[in-house]
Amino acid sequence: DTLYIGITERQPLALWQQDNNLKLLDQKGEVIETDRLERFKSLKIVMGPDAPQFTVNLMENLNAEPELAARVIAARRLGERRWDLVLDNKLVVK
Numbered sequence: 001d002t003l004y005i006g007i008t009e010r011q012p013l014a015l016w017q018q019d020n021n022l023k024l025l026d027q028k029g030e031v032i033e034t035d036r037l038e039r040f041k042s043l044k045i046v047m048g049p050d051a052p053q054f055t056v057n058l059m060e061n062l063n064a065e066p067e068l069a070a071r072v073i074a075a076r077r078l079g080e081r082r083w084d085l086v087l088d089n090k091l092v093v094k
Contacts, residue, residue, distance in 0.1 A: 012040055014055050017047045017074075029055045048077025058083055 010026040015037065024032040024040055029052040044062075046055050054077060062069040074086040085093040 012043060013059060015040060015043050015045045016052055016055070017045050018049070025052055025055055027056065029053050044072060045074040046077065047074065050080055051075075051077040054083075 010030075010032055012024050012032065013027050013029070014025045016023045016025050016031070022037050022045070024034055024037060024043075025046070026032050031052070044059075046052070046058070058075055062072060068085075071087045071089075072085050073088050076084045076086070078084055082094075087093065
């Protein structure tokens with residue numbers, strides 16, 4: 001007659017843009033279901049159909065270069081093999 005409930009907090013990592021919709025990704029690249037994305041607007045946006053599974057690795061690489069990471073606002077996954085980075089001045093780094 002005992003019910004145990006476990007709660008695990010998932011940490012937001014990035015916003016995934018898919019079909020003109022944004023979804024919140026966690027530290028494993030999995031979607032966190034929420035309708036309240038406005039409080040996560042400071043997160044980087046990733047794009048591309050396979051972006052979620054490669055976002056964790058991208059963020060680790062960006063965090064190794066803090067000056068670059070601070071300027072990146074979005075990343076677009078292309079050709080299932082590479083990222084284009086969009087900087088805060090709209091410059092695209094391929």
